[in-house]
Amino acid sequence: MIWVFLILVVVVIGALAYFSIASSRDERRAERSPNPISRRATPGEQLQRLRDAGVFTGVVLERAGCLATASMEGKKFPIQSAPKLPVHGCDQEECTCLYAGLPNRRVNKDRRSGRERRQTFRLDSDRRKGVDRRKGQVQERDVWKNYDD
Numbered sequence: 001m002i003w004v005f006l007i008l009v010v011v012v013i014g015a016l017a018y019f020s021i022a023s024s025r026d027e028r029r030a031e032r033s034p035n036p037i038s039r040r041a042t043p044g045e046q047l048q049r050l051r052d053a054g055v056f057t058g059v060v061l062e063r064a065g066c067l068a069t070a071s072m073e074g075k076k077f078p079i080q081s082a083p084k085l086p087v088h089g090c091d092q093e094e095c096t097c098l099y100a101g102l103p104n105r106r107v108n109k110d111r112r113s114g115r116e117r118r119q120t121f122r123l124d125s126d127r128r129k130g131v132d133r134r135k136g137q138v139q140e141r142d143v144w145k146n147y148d149d
Helices: 002-032 043-053
Strands: 056-063 076-078 098-103
Touching: 043 056, 043 098
Parallel strands: none
Antiparallel strands: 056 076, 056 098
C-alpha cells in the first residue's frame, strides 16, 4: 500500500514540475515573439502598438470577451477608426478582448511594364480610310427638324 502512495506522490510532483516548466516556457516564448501585441496588454495599448508598428492597415477583433463585443468579433476595421475597448455595455471587470493586426497586402512594386500597352493591341498599319462616312457635319445637322411640339 505504501508503494502505491509513493508512486502517486511521484506522479503528482512530476505533473506539477511539467506544468510549471511549460508555463514558464510559454511566457518566455511570448516575450520573444515578433508580434507587437502582448496578451497582457490592455486593448488600448494593443491598438496603440499596432498603430506604432506602421505595417498594419487595419485590425480585427480576434477574441471578444463579453456579449457587448460578440457581434464585432471577426469584423475588420481600418486601424484609425477601430472601436475603443471596452465598449459601452461591457459586463467584464477587465476587458479581455484582443486586437489582431491586418497587414498591408499590397506590394509596393510598380506593375507597369514600362512600355505603352496600347501599342501591343494595334495593327501595323492604320486601317482607317481617311474619308468621313457621316452624311453631314454634326454642327450643320438640324436635330430638331422632325420634332413636333
